[in-house]
Amino acid sequence: xxxxxxxxxxxxxxxxxxxxxxxxxxxxxxxxxxxxxxxxxxxxxxxxxxxxxxxxxxxxxxxxxxxxxxxxxxxxxxxxxxxxxxxxxxxxxxxxxxxxxxxxxxxxxxxxxxxxxxxxxxxxxxxxxxxxxxxxxxxxxxxxxxxxxxxxxxxxxxxxxxxxxxxxxxxxxxxxxxxxxxxxxxxxxxxxxxxxxxxxxxxxxxxxxxxxxxxxxxxxxxxxxxxxxxxxxxxxxxxxxxxxxxxxxxxxxxxxxxxxxxxxxxxxxxxxxxxxxxxxxxxxxxxxxxxxxxxxxxxxxxxxxxxxxxxxxxxxxxxxxx
Amino acid sequence: xxxxxxxxxxxxxxxxxxxxxxxxxxxxxxxxxxxxxxxxxxxxxxxxxxxxxxxxxxxxxxxxxxxxxxxxxxxxxxxxxxxxxxxxxxxxxxxxxxxxxxxxxxxxxxxxxxxxxxxxxxxxxxxxxxxxxxxxxxxxxxxxxxxxxxxxxxxxxxxxxxxxxxxxxxxxxxxxxxxxxxxxxxxxxxxxxxxxxxxxxxxxxxxxxxxxxxxxxxxxxxxxxxxxxxxxxxxxxxxxxxxxxxxxxxxxxxxxxxxxxxxxxxxxxxxxxxxxxxxxxxxxxxxxxxxxxxxxxxxxxxxxxxxxxxxxxxxxxxxxxxxxxxxxxxxxxxxxxxxxxxxxxxxxxxxxxxxxxxxxxxxxxxxxxxxxxxxxxxxxxxxxxxxxxxxxxxxxxxxxxxxxxxxxxxxxxxxxxxxxxxxxxxxxxxxxxxxxxxxxxxxxxxxxxxxxxxxxxxxxxxxxxxxxxxxxxxxxxxxxxxxxxxxxxxxxxxxxxxxxxxxxxxxxxxxxxxxxxxxxxxxx
Numbered sequence: 001x002x003x004x005x006x007x008x009x010x011x012x013x014x015x016x017x018x019x020x021x022x023x024x025x026x027x028x029x030x031x032x033x034x035x036x037x038x039x040x041x042x043x044x045x046x047x048x049x050x051x052x053x054x055x056x057x058x059x060x061x062x063x064x065x066x067x068x069x070x071x072x073x074x075x076x077x078x079x080x081x082x083x084x085x086x087x088x089x090x091x092x093x094x095x096x097x098x099x100x101x102x103x104x105x106x107x108x109x110x111x112x113x114x115x116x117x118x119x120x121x122x123x124x125x126x127x128x129x130x131x132x133x134x135x136x137x138x139x140x141x142x143x144x145x146x147x148x149x150x151x152x153x154x155x156x157x158x159x160x161x162x163x164x165x166x167x168x169x170x171x172x173x174x175x176x177x178x179x180x181x182x183x184x185x186x187x188x189x190x191x192x193x194x195x196x197x198x199x200x201x202x203x204x205x206x207x208x209x210x211x212x213x214x215x216x217x218x219x220x221x222x223x224x225x226x227x228x229x230x231x232x233x234x235x236x237x238x239x240x241x242x243x244x245x246x247x248x249x250x251x252x253x254x255x256x257x258x259x260x261x262x263x264x265x266x267x268x269x270x271x272x273x274x275x276x277x278x279x280x281x282x283x284x285x286x287x288x289x290x291x292x293x294x295x296x297x298x299x300x301x302x303x304x305x306x307x308x309x310x311x312x313x314x315x316x317x318x319x320x321x322x
Numbered sequence: 323x324x325x326x327x328x329x330x331x332x333x334x335x336x337x338x339x340x341x342x343x344x345x346x347x348x349x350x351x352x353x354x355x356x357x358x359x360x361x362x363x364x365x366x367x368x369x370x371x372x373x374x375x376x377x378x379x380x381x382x383x384x385x386x387x388x389x390x391x392x393x394x395x396x397x398x399x400x401x402x403x404x405x406x407x408x409x410x411x412x413x414x415x416x417x418x419x420x421x422x423x424x425x426x427x428x429x430x431x432x433x434x435x436x437x438x439x440x441x442x443x444x445x446x447x448x449x450x451x452x453x454x455x456x457x458x459x460x461x462x463x464x465x466x467x468x469x470x471x472x473x474x475x476x477x478x479x480x481x482x483x484x485x486x487x488x489x490x491x492x493x494x495x496x497x498x499x500x501x502x503x504x505x506x507x508x509x510x511x512x513x514x515x516x517x518x519x520x521x522x523x524x525x526x527x528x529x530x531x532x533x534x535x536x537x538x539x540x541x542x543x544x545x546x547x548x549x550x551x552x553x554x555x556x557x558x559x560x561x562x563x564x565x566x567x568x569x570x571x572x573x574x575x576x577x578x579x580x581x582x583x584x585x586x587x588x589x590x591x592x593x594x595x596x597x598x599x600x601x602x603x604x605x606x607x608x609x610x611x612x613x614x615x616x617x618x619x620x621x622x623x624x625x626x627x628x629x630x631x632x633x634x635x636x637x638x639x640x641x642x643x644x645x646x647x648x649x650x651x652x653x654x655x656x657x658x659x660x661x662x663x664x665x666x667x668x669x670x671x672x673x674x675x676x677x678x679x680x681x682x683x684x685x686x687x688x689x690x691x692x693x694x695x696x697x698x699x700x701x702x703x704x705x706x707x708x709x710x711x712x713x714x715x716x717x718x719x720x721x722x723x724x725x726x727x728x729x730x731x732x733x734x735x736x737x738x739x740x741x742x743x744x745x746x747x748x749x750x751x752x753x754x755x756x757x758x759x760x761x762x763x764x765x766x767x768x769x770x771x772x773x774x775x776x777x778x779x780x781x782x783x784x785x786x787x788x789x790x791x792x793x794x795x796x797x798x799x800x801x802x803x804x805x806x807x808x809x810x811x812x813x814x815x816x817x818x819x820x821x822x823x824x825x826x827x828x829x830x831x832x833x834x835x836x837x838x839x840x841x842x843x844x845x846x
Contacts, residue, residue: 032724036762036764041370166555270546
């Protein structure tokens, strides 16, 4: 257990390094620069002022020097300064990262709960109307673009029925108690987390169904039934536990894409996460901010994947930490 | 301008009251605009519409322009030119305090003129400014190298560059990177209470506002949605009260206003008119020929662009000035009505007949920062192909468009946008003058057009202090710009504000989005 954790931590270092170098190169390959975007926005045309700003932003140095400086500052746990936001990169990200984390966690929770339940149900009632309905639903939610789903849910549940707010994370301008604030955030969270989660739930349902059917055919399940265990116990303790492994694999893989998917959902629900920050930063070629988000994002994904590996050990002790 | 002077003298009261009954005090107004969150609540050098929208609730200007294009006082009680128009005396309003309680004095104004406006926000516009002297705590004299027209100076002071910022906070710091720009402190009716990045900014009423009784609102919240459809939904769900600058998709406007719960208002944009223009790169042999440029203009059906791309919320432009500029606009310029045959004939005459199916090949760059530009680019490709020109269309993103059009000059024909104030110098003129050519500087002369007669006309405009003569000089400029056509507006956009019908007294100025909204009230 400890070995796997240490090994993971050591692996993160070259990963982060690769993320920095690759993205730095990619951003610099894209035409246009932060300097172009900012000076055009500010309509600065005085050549003297342009030179002064070039120096302030550090773009008057060779790209290799900029990269070396950036890596050096990351090694000292400093993600740099964003002139566009007029604040340190780390501070800006930390203001917005929690919102994205909450959204992702809630979406994963919904995806697992809905997906696994639906998959199990479909496998138990295989080839019945239930199975067909679940499969149909899975195909629908998998195929429906999440922004469309988000807008439809807004129209239905926020505009027509008025059950949920149309966007944002908190009711603005109301001072609440701590519990009130938590409930308020949860109220705002329902629609975006569902819109994001249903897409993943669809995959989970399909995988869970197939996996359940496969495991159900194995000898040990027959043995369990032969021993006279109740149907429910066989499904929960024997089939489901073993059928969970592919789901856990999938979960680890999809954490990264979920970060990407949240960009769209955050836009639709004006959720104050890092999605729009990342999007704006790419569009304005604001590389300290892009790199900052990606570095922290890759850290997050690496930590989540390590957690998934540990989960593997719990679920199937035959898998040894190597 | 005498009318402007009269408005200044007559004072603030009664200037822009709408007949909607006595204003009610209180309530929270939630507003947005048709764009994204700003990078910082206040961007000293400008930073585009988004920080302009958020900073002007906190910072004010000396004067402002009303919807009928008259100047009225805000922080200044009077701005009087000397006989020779080489100096101006500014009288400040007494008993104005900053949000931190310090008084606004002539020291602040001197600091703004010399250390903020001239070097940072106004740039070339105030090139002629020589000194600013405080005569007494409330009086400042600005001295200029050359005569400065009154309308011109007042436009600068009433414009985006004229925000008045506190000396005691900015003095000695780098104004552009000062962290206070994220929570600015001004003299305005609203104080920044909280900015939640990615979501909204909340303003609280400034109880010590100089204009007693105002603002009417207790709270002002500006929220941002990245998606126009989400803004429509927010309106319908009652969670958004007002949105400026095309907040929702055009087809939704009719649907929302049909319920009578919302109004669509097109007033309030004349001092920041938006234009979609076409630019011809004069560095390319073919587009250096005036006949070719004129032919291409004849090949464009501007009415189609206005009706189809903008759903009728735009109109075909005429000349270099926008229609809502009732002071300087003239109809007496060369127009280019849609006429494919004429376009083809002009191209033939210019020496570009059709050879094996094509006259020549050109690159068309349509700046992809507005969704409409994508459609216009696609339309123009069709339109130019109809006169047998092979078109290589590119619709790059913002950063790439800026680089291709304004830094690398890597285009033959470009579609771009700009916003223009009533005063044509420098925003409109710098597209045509030789000194407007600055490599790497966006939204100015990227075509490389240079005509001594044009330069001379504009330099005359800059120092002509007789308003009537100045207007005729602008007409002369417009005629030349339209007939030479190195760059011309295709359509004037008609921005729209969507508001709930119980939001009162909005859109009363020439640039409502950039006003403090002290007069806005809720009839609930």
